[in-house]
Amino acid sequence: MGKTIAKYFCIWLLITASAVSGVNAQNGNGLQGVVEDTQGKPIQFATVKLSVDNVEIASRNTNAKGEFEFPATLLNYDSIELQASFINKAAETVIVRRENYPLILKIILQNLSLTLNNVVVTSVVKNQNSASSIVFDEEAIRQLQAFSLADIINALPGKKTQPPNLQTPQTITLRTAADGFSAVNNSFGIAIFIDGIRISNETDMQSRGLSSRGFGGSALNAQGKPASDVTYNGFDLRDIPMSNIASIEIIQGIGSSRYGDFTNGAILITTKAGKTPYSFNTNINGGSSSFSLSRGFDLGKKAGALNFSVGYTNSNDDPRDQLKTYDNINVSIKWTKNITDNIRNSFTITASSNFDDIKQDPDDDARVMSYSKRRSIRLSNNTTFSFNKRFLDNASLALNYSVGQQDSYNQYLMNQSPKGIGYKDTTGVYEGYFIPGQYLAVEQIDGKPISYSINMDMQSKQLSTLGLKHQLSFGLSFNASGNKGQGNIVNPNTPRWVNQANQNERPFNYEDSVQFENNFSVYFQDNIRGRLFTKRFNLGAGFRLNTQNNRLMPQPRISFNYTINKNLSISSAYGITYKAPSLAHLYPSPTYFDIPLLNLYTGYIKSSLYLVYTQKVPAENRSLKNAVTYQFEQGINYTSSKIGTASVFAYYKDNKDGFNTFNEFIPVTVPIYDYKINADSTLTYFPTGASGKIWDLSRTRMNNGLHSVDYGIQFSFQSKIIPVIATSLSVNGGYTVSEYKDGNPTVTQVASDAAYARYGAVYVTYLSKQKVSRSSVINFGSVTHIPRIGFVVSIIADYQPLLKGRWDAQNIYPVGYTLYTGEYIPLTPEEARSDDFIYLRKDAEKDDAEKNIIPSKGFWTFNMRVAKEINKKIRLSVSAFNVLNMKPKAYKISNGEGAQTVGLYNYIPVSITIGGSLQL
Numbered sequence: 001m002g003k004t005i006a007k008y009f010c011i012w013l014l015i016t017a018s019a020v021s022g023v024n025a026q027n028g029n030g031l032q033g034v035v036e037d038t039q040g041k042p043i044q045f046a047t048v049k050l051s052v053d054n055v056e057i058a059s060r061n062t063n064a065k066g067e068f069e070f071p072a073t074l075l076n077y078d079s080i081e082l083q084a085s086f087i088n089k090a091a092e093t094v095i096v097r098r099e100n101y102p103l104i105l106k107i108i109l110q111n112l113s114l115t116l117n118n119v120v121v122t123s124v125v126k127n128q129n130s131a132s133s134i135v136f137d138e139e140a141i142r143q144l145q146a147f148s149l150a151d152i153i154n155a156l157p158g159k160k161t162q163p164p165n166l167q168t169p170q171t172i173t174l175r176t177a178a179d180g181f182s183a184v185n186n187s188f189g190i191a192i193f194i195d196g197i198r199i200s201n202e203t204d205m206q207s208r209g210l211s212s213r214g215f216g217g218s219a220l221n222a223q224g225k226p227a228s229d230v231t232y233n234g235f236d237l238r239d240i241p242m243s244n245i246a247s248i249e250i251i252q253g254i255g256s257s258r259y260g261d262f263t264n265g266a267i268l269i270t271t272k273a274g275k276t277p278y279s280f281n282t283n284i285n286g287g288s289s290s291f292s293l294s295r296g297f298d299l300g301k302k303a304g305a306l307n308f309s310v311g312y313t314n315s316n317d318d319p320r321d322q323l324k325t326y327d328n329i330n331v332s333i334k335w336t337k338n339i340t341d342n343i344r345n346s347f348t349i350t351a352s353s354n355f356d357d358i359k360q361d362p363d364d365d366a367r368v369m370s371y372s373k374r375r376s377i378r379l380s381n382n383t384t385f386s387f388n389k390r391f392l393d394n395a396s397l398a399l400n401y402s403v404g405q406q407d408s409y410n411q412y413l414m415n416q417s418p419k420g421i422g423y424k425d426t427t428g429v430y431e432g433y434f435i436p437g438q439y440l441a442v443e444q445i446d447g448k449p450i451s452y453s454i455n456m457d458m459q460s461k462q463l464s465t466l467g468l469k470h471q472l473s474f475g476l477s478f479n480a481s482g483n484k485g486q487g488n489i490v491n492p493n494t495p496r497w498v499n500q501a502n503q504n505e506r507p508f509n510y511e512d513s514v515q516f517e518n519n520f521s522v523y524f525q526d527n528i529r530g531r532l533f534t535k536r537f538n539l540g541a542g543f544r545l546n547t548q549n550n551r552l553m554p555q556p557r558i559s560f561n562y563t564i565n566k567n568l569s570i571s572s573a574y575g576i577t578y579k580a581p582s583l584a585h586l587y588p589s590p591t592y593f594d595i596p597l598l599n600l601y602t603g604y605i606k607s608s609l610y611l612v613y614t615q616k617v618p619a620e621n622r623s624l625k626n627a628v629t630y631q632f633e634q635g636i637n638y639t640s641s642k643i644g645t646a647s648v649f650a651y652y653k654d655n656k657d658g659f660n661t662f663n664e665f666i667p668v669t670v671p672i673y674d675y676k677i678n679a680d681s682t683l684t685y686f687p688t689g690a691s692g693k694i695w696d697l698s699r700t701r702m703n704n705g706l707h708s709v710d711y712g713i714q715f716s717f718q719s720k721i722i723p724v725i726a727t728s729l730s731v732n733g734g735y736t737v738s739e740y741k742d743g744n745p746t747v748t749q750v751a752s753d754a755a756y757a758r759y760g761a762v763y764v765t766y767l768s769k770q771k772v773s774r775s776s777v778i779n780f781g782s783v784t785h786i787p788r789i790g791f792v793v794s795i796i797a798d799y800q801p802l803l804k805g806r807w808d809a810q811n812i813y814p815v816g817y818t819l820y821t822g823e824y825i826p827l828t829p830e831e832a833r834s835d836d837f838i839y840l841r842k843d844a845e846k847d848d849a850e851k852n853i854i855p856s857k858g859f860w861t862f863n864m865r866v867a868k869e870i871n872k873k874i875r876l877s878v879s880a881f882n883v884l885n886m887k888p889k890a891y892k893i894s895n896g897e898g899a900q901t902v903g904l905y906n907y908i909p910v911s912i913t914i915g916g917s918l919q920l
Contacts, residue, residue: 030069030070030071030072030073030074030075030101031050031069031070031072031074031075031080031082031096031101031105032067032068032069032070032104032105033048033067033068033069033082033104033105033106033107034062034065034066034067034068034104034105034106034107035048035062035066035068035084035086035107035108035109036066036106036107036108036109037089037108037109037110037111038108038109038110038111041066042062042064042065042066042067043062043066043086043089043109043274044062044063044064044065044066044274044275044298044301044304044305044338045061045062045086045273045274045305045336045338045344046061046062046066046068046084046085046086046089046109046274047059047060047061047084047085047086048060048061048062048068048082048083048084048107049082049083049084049085050070050074050080050081050082051080051081051082051083052077052080052081052529052536052538053536053538053561053563053569054081054126054127054569054637054639055127055527055538055561056127056128057074057462057471057527057529058070058074058393058394058459060386061338061344061384063338063341064301064302064338067341071388071393071461072101073461073462073463074461074462075098075101076462076464076469077098078097078098079095079096079097079098080095080096081093081094081095081096082094082095082096082105082107084107084109085109085137086109086274087138087246087272087273087274087276087296088111088112088138088276088277088279088919089109089110089111089112090109090110090111090112090113090116090118090119090139091109091120091137092107092108092109094107111872112138112139113790113869113872114785114787114790114791114792114867114868114869114875115787115788115790115869115872116787117787119139119785119787120137120139120140121139121140121143121783121785121792121794122140122143122718122730122781122783123135123136123140123155123156124137124645124718125637125645125647125716126249127561127571127637128249129249129251129255129256129258129259129266129268130251130252130253130254130255130256130559130573131253131254131559131561131571131573131633131635131649132251132252132253132571132633132635132647132649132714133249133250133251134156134157134249134250134252135247135248135249135250136152136155136247136248136249136250137246137247138245138246138247141242141245141247141248142281142875142917143792143794143865143867143877144865144879145283145865145877145879145913145915146164146242147164147166147242147283147285147288147290147313148164148166148170148237148238148240148242148313149170149172149237149240149242149248149267150164150165150170150172150237150238151164152248153172153174153237153250153267156174156250156252157714157715157716157732157733157734157779158175158712158714158732158733158734158735158736158775158776158777159734159777160777160798160800160861161779161796161798161861161863161881162881162908163285163881163882163908163911163913164283164285164288164911164913166238166288166313166315166326167226167315167317167324167326168226168228169226169227169228169229169230169233169236169238170236170237170238171187171230171233171234171235171236171237172187172190172234172237173186173187173190173234173264174186174190174250174252174264174265175252175264175265175651175653175710175712175714175734175736176264176653176708176710176736176738177710177712177736177737177738177773177774177775178708178710178738178740178771178773179773180740180771181215181658181659181660181661181706182655182658182706182708182738182740184232184233184234184659185263185264185627185655185658185659185660185706185708186234186264186655186710187233187234187235187264188201188232188233188234188579188582188659189234189262189263189264189265189577189579189627189629189655190234190235190262190264190265190266190267191259191261191262191265191266191267192235192240192266192267192269193259193266193267193268193269194269194271194380195269195270195271195346195348195380195382195398196268196382196396196398196455196457197380197382197398197400197453197455198259198260198261198453198479199235199378199402200402200449200451200453200479200481201234201235201582202451202481202517202580202581202582202583203404203447203449203450203451203481203482203483203582203583204229204230204231204406204447204449204582204583204584205231205445205447205449205483205485205487205510205514205582205583205584205587206219206220206229206231206372206406206408206445206447207219207229207231207232207445207584208220208443208445208488208505209488209503209505209508209588209589209591210584210588210589210619210661210700210701210702211503211588211589211590211591211617211619211699211700211701212497212500212501212503212504212505212591212699212700213497213500213700214661214700215232215661215700218231218232219231220370220372220408220409220410220443220445221370221410225324225358225370228356228370228371228372228408229372229406229408231582231584232582232584232585232659238313238326238328238354239328239352239354239374239376240269241309241311241330241332241350241352242290242292242311243281243292243293243294243309243310243311243330243332244271244272244294244307244309244332244334245269245270245271245272246270246271246272246273247269247270248267248268248269248270249267249268249270250265250266250267250268251265251266251267251268252265252651252714253265253573253631253633253649253651254557254559254573254574254575254577254631254633255557255575255577256473256525256540256542256557257473257523257524257525257542257543257544257555257557258457258473258475258523258525258542260477260521260523260544260546260555260577260578261479261519261521261546261578261579261580262577262579263577263578263579263627263628263629263655264629264653264655271307271332271334271348272294272296272307272309272334273296273305273307273334273336273346274296274305274307274336275296275297275298275305276294276295276296276307277295277296277919277920278293278294278295278918278919278920279292279293279294279295279917279918279919280292280293280917280918280919281915281916281917282915282916282917283877283913283914283915284913284914284915285911285912285913285914286319286911286912287315287316287317287318287319288313288314288315288316289313289314289315290311290312290313290314291311291312291313292309292310292311292312293309293310293311294307294308294309294310295307295308295309296308303337304335304336304337304338305335305336305337306333306334306335306336307332307333307334307335307336308332308333308334309330309331309332310329310330310331310332311328311329311330311331312327312328312329313326313327313328313329314326314327314328315327321361322359323358323359323361324357324358324359325355325356325357325359326354326355326356326357327353327354327355327357328352328353328354328355329352329353330350330351330352330353331350331351331352332348332349332350332351333348333349333350334346334347334348334349335347335348341386342385342386342387342388343383343384343385343386344383344384345381345382345383345384346381346382346383347379347380347381348378348379348380348381348382349377349378349379350377350378350380351375351376351377351378352374352375352376353373353374353375354372354373354374354375355371355372355373355374356371356372356373357370357371358370358371365413366412366413367411367412367413367440368411368412368413369409369410369411370409370410370411371407371408371409372406372407372408372409373405373406373407373408374404374405374406374407375404375405375406376402376403376404376405376449377402377403377404378400378401378402379400379401379402380398380399380400380401381398381399381400382396382397382398382399383396383397383398384396389461390461391460391461391463392458392459392460392461393459393460393461394458394459395456395457395458395459396455396456396457396458397454397455397456398453398454398455398456398457399452399453399454400451400452400453400454400455401451401452402449402450402451402452403448403449403450404447404448404449404450405447405448405485406445406446406447406448406449406485407444407445407446407447408443408444408445408447409442409443409444410442410443410444410496411440411441411442411443412440412441412496413438413439413440413441414437414438414439414440414441414496415437415438416437416438417437418434418435418436418437418601419434419435419437419498419499420432420433420434420435420499420596420599420601420610420612421433421434421435421492421495421498421499421504421594421610421612422504422592422594422612422614423492423504423506424614425506425507425590425592425614425616426614426616427614427615427616428613428614429597429611429612429613429671429673430611430612430614431609431610431611431612432594432610432611432612433610434601434605434608434610435492435493435494435495435498439493439494440494441494441495441496442491442494442496443496444489445485445487445488445489446485446486446487446489447483447485447487447510448483448484448485448510448511449481449482449483449485450481450482450483450484450516451479451480451481451482452479452480453477453478453479453480454477454478454479455475455476455477456475456476456477457473457474457475458473458474458475459471459472459473460472460473462529467530468528468529468530469528469529469530470526470527470528471526471527471529472524472525472526472527473523473524473525473526473527473542474522474523474524474525475522475523476520476521476522476523477520477521477522478518478519478520478521479518479519480516480517480518480519481516481517481583482514482515482516482517482583483510483511483514483583484510484511485510485511486509486510486511487507487508487509487510487511487513487589488505488507488508488589489507490505490506490507490508492504492506499594501697501698502593502594502595502697503591503592503593503594503699504592504594505589505592506589506590506592508589508590510587513587513589514583514587515587517548517549517580517583517586518548519546519547519548519580520546520547520548521544521545521546521547522544522545523542523543523544523545524542524543525540525541525542525543525557526540526541526542527539527540528540528541532562535562535563535564535565536562536563537560537561537562537563538559538560538561539558539559539560539561540557540558540559540560541558542556542557542558543555543556543557544557546578546626548580548626549622551625551626553578553626553628554576555575555576555577555578556575556576557573557574557575557576557577558573558574558575559571559572559573559575560572560573567638567639567640568636568637568638569636569637570634570635570636570637571633571634571635571636571637572632572633572634572635573631573632573633573634573635574631574632574633575630575631576628576629576630576631577628577629577631578626578627578628578629579626579627579628579629580626581621581624581625581626581627581659585621585624585659585702586620586621586622586624587620587621587622588619588620588621588702589619590616590617590618590619591616591617591618591619591666591699592614592615592616592617593614593615593617593666593668593697594612594613594614595612595613595614595615595668595670595694595697596610596611596612597611597612597613597670597671597672597673598610598611598673598675598685599611600675600683604681606681606682607677607681607682607683608683609675609683609685611673611685613670613671615666615668615697617666617699619699619701621701621702621703624659624702624703624704625657625704626657627655627656627657627658627659627704627706628655628656628657629653629654629655629656630653630654630656631651631652631653631654632651632652633649633650633651633652634649634650634651635647635648635649635650636648636649640720641720642720643719643720644717644718644719644720644728645716645717645718646715646716646717646718647715647716648713648714648715649713649714649715650711650712650713651710651711651712651713651714652709652710652711653709653710653711654709655706655707655708655709655710656707657704657706657707658704658705658706658707658708659702659703659704659706660702660703660704660705660706660742660743660744661700661701661702661703661744662700662701662703662705662744662747663698663699663700663701663746663747663748664698664699664700664701664747665695665696665697665698665747665749665763666697666698666699667693667694667695667697667762667822668693668694668697669691669692669693669694670691670692670694671687671688671690671691672687672688672690672691672692673685673686673687673688674686674688693820695749695762695763695820696749698749703744704743705742705743705744706742706743707741707742707743708738708739708740708741709738709739709741710736710737710738710739711736711737712734712735712736712737713734713735714733714734715731715732715733715734716730716731716732716733717730717731717732718730721785725784726784726785726786727782727783727784727785728782728783728785729781729782730779730780730781730782730783731778731779731780731781732778732779732781733776733777733778733779734776734777735774735775735776736774736775736776737772737773737774738772738773738774738775739770739771739772740769740770740771740772740773741770742768742769742770743768744768745765745766745767745768745815746765746766746767746768747763747764747765747766748763748764748766748842749762749763749764750762750763750764750817750840752839754839755839755840756820758839759817759819759837759839759840760819760820760821761817761818761819761820761825761840762818762819762820763817763818764814764816764817764818764840764842765814765815765816765817765818765824766812766813766814766815766842767815776800776801777798777799777800778798778799778800778801779796779797779798779799780796780797780799781794781795781796781797782794782795789868790868790869790870790872791866791867791868791869792865792866792867792868793864793865793866793867794864794865794866795862795863795864796862796863796864796865797860797861797862797863798860798861798862798863799858799859799860800858800859800860800888801858812841812842813829813832813833813841814827814832814837814840814841815827815832817840859886859888860886861881861882861884861886861908862882862883862884862886863879863880863881863882863883864879864880864883865877865878865879865880866878866879872919873918873919873920874916874917874918875916875917875918876915876916877913877914877915877916877917878912878913878914878915879912879913879915880910880911880912880913881908881910881911881912881913882908882909882910882911883910885909885910887907888907
């Protein structure tokens with residue numbers, strides 16, 4: 001399949017190249033320049049970008065002499081925007097006009113400092129890899145005093161400003177108001193790319209058996225404490241090191257066809273490369289603290305540069321006893337070298353160790369203890385090529401290999417009566433045994449996730465044909481993921497859960513049971529620039545094709561940007577994206593039903609008997625399809641040199657084939673046994689020849705039964721600095737509506753014997769719940785910057801308007817029932833509501849009733865950040881969350897019965913982060 005796709009891709013590429021073979025290549029040296037620091041020294045590895053109408057068209061890295069060059073084929077414009085940037089330097093942007101193209105440009109980058117007039121301390125909306133991309137540069141990241149990547153995400157429009165929280169896994173969602181499985185799918189569908197390489201989240205299998213425990217009980221955790229693993233979910237952002245990040249771009253809409261295997265957004269991280277001073281940073285918030293040290297060494301013109309960073313994060317849930325702690329240590333080494341002026345290579349080693357630990361309380365008789373250990377090492381190599389050719393402009397080859405070790409552990413001292421247990425992993429009748437009532441129960445899951453990938457990307461020069469300028473991007477990628485751990489380690493003598501719904505877990509070895517999953521893809525994109533009604537436009541037409549499990553997944557993507565005037569532009573985008581299931585989705589452990597036939601316990605082994613029938617049901621789920629999202633986005637951008645910048649984006653996402661669980665009943669026929677007591681008090685058992693049917697055996701399965709819709713609006717405004725008060729103002733916000741549509745019918749066993757006697761029914765099918773959620777946050781901000789003294793103060797006020805969340809009442813009327821013969825009988829709505837089938841109705845439980853949660857009124861939280869720089873070397877920062885200690889209240893209304901409860905609504909107490917940094 002992969003060879004066939006590659007063949008057609010090559011044919012397509014040749015046809016496309018032929019179509020533009022008549023280009024009129026310009027002669028000349030193109031646009032040349034040099035990037036230096038304030039001391040006149042050349043800066044190697046600086047990034048220089050060319051943009052037209054705020055859309056990037058090319059980029060280069062400077063050589064050892066600080067030089068860069070762009071070919072003349074990119075200069076078919078009256079003017080062009082050029083931006084040069086480098087780590088620990090303030091970016092410099094210049095407008096180069098046509099008459100200046102022959103000149104050798106000289107760009108001087110100043111050290112990043114709060115004493116600079118034009119330093120950017122907030123995120124900005126840019127048309128980079130998406131029309132609605134939001135970019136955080138190095139200074140904006142420093143201002144947020146981020147403990148983890150989650151603190152960056154919370155600064156997006158429509159997100160609530162929150163203090164750091166390292167005690168629980170930090171997963172994120174984008175453009176959704178959903179919770180439950182919809183939120184899990186949204187988070188799972190967000191990809192993270194580091195230096196262009198996608199980090200796999202498909203290899204995490206730290207989960208109990210899904211069949212017996214369900215999704216809610218699949219993660220190991222101590223009693224009353226949240227789980228530390230994120231199986232089936234998105235990334236735990238605590239695991240992404242912050243110490244070596246240069247910039248972050250967040251794609252919430254439709255990304256370029258270059259990026260794949262995501263449905264709800266992507267986070268593009270660029271790490272530091274090049275010479276930098278020693279930089280030490282620390283942040284402290286309550287029981288949490290983080291420390292990092294980084295340095296970029298210049299190894300000489302021939303050897304390149306070596307960047308080193310190390311970070312340590314520690315968090316105590318309660319510093320008084322330190323029973324619940326989190327520790328993370330990470331180290332990164334990146335060697336960057338210009339092999340020639342046109343070839344650059346970067347080799348990176350990243351290692352991290354995470355330890356979520358719940359220690360044993362000496363006063364706890366149950367001896368509860370739990371931990372989650374995660375260690376990983378990632379090797380990546382990225383080689384980029386720049387070509388002085390007529391057609392090809394640049395290419396890159398990226399290789400990545402990652403291996404980890406995961407260990408999840410939980411213990412609990414059991415104190416109960418002796419119980420019989422089955423232990424065989426095959427179907428049949430056998431003698432089990434009795435386990436004592438007092439023992440230390442242990443659960444342990446061992447994982448060894450492995451992933452590797454290859455990515456090849458190429459980009460053409462601008463090619464002119466039929467009055468339009470074409471810039472082609474194309475490439476292919478291959479990635480594989482597997483898990484070679486010992487899996488679910490089960491000791492049948494000390495089980496934590498015994499005969500739960502007639503199920504007991506068995507050892508499940510990942511190395512023997514889990515295959516490597518391979519994903520191959522190719523993509524092509526044509527970025528077309530021209531004029532329509534005398535106004536410039538940019539059209540991106542892309543197509544990506546993935547293949548996995550012998551399935552083809554076509555993903556067309558198109559974006560359009562139209563410049564109305566120098567201040568105003570509009571954009572539209574539509575795209576289809578897919579997300580592959582994880583190994584945990586595809587390879588759950590088998591189901592074992594242990595049905596006791598004779599359970600005779602006398603207190604003596606000789607005269608006791610536990611005869612059990614085990615039914616093994618395979619659970620491998622390789623038929624699971626990829627989740628898919630159809631998304632449309634419409635935006636307006638406004639830029640004024642006097643007023644500021646503003647943008648509004650409306651979006652609609654249709655998420656189909658999402659991953660969801662359902663309850664599956666499995667009828668089992670078992671033989672009936674009897675026994676007799678011998679003279680020596682032993683027991684003899686024998687089959688009676690009869691059999692019985694067990695109807696109430698059920699297990700949890702995963703399928704593609706989730707369907708949800710998200711739509712809403714996001715807006716942002718950032719004013720220019722008002723000179724009189726040295727302050728800029730901002731308003732950011734969003735409003736999202738999420739509709740949850742469960743494609744799985746709810747199947748339950750008939751509750752009454754009368755229903756079986758009258759209809760012969762054993763199971764009844766009811767419609768699942770439907771849910772609508774809404775969320776909105778508006779952020780009002782001000783940034784006062786006084787460069788003369790290196791001082792910045794930011795005030796952020798979050799307002800959450802009056803909103804209502806609604807859960808539809810679960811239907812008490814059946815849509816059908818199953819006979820004991822296995823035949824399914826559907827019912828019309830009229831039949832279901834008639835008294836003829838009254839015994840099939842079910843009572844509406846309290847949790848199934850319609851509920852509304854209504855805040856008493858819109859409520860506010862106020863936050864503040866202050867930063868002061870001393871001698872351009874030392875910076876002190878303080879962030880305060882909910883400084884006025886606002887305690888919003890909300891009413892919870894159910895079934896029109898009035899206000900049942902009044903409680904605090906998402907209350908977070910005052911939280912203060914103190915930070916400092918030193919550069920030498």
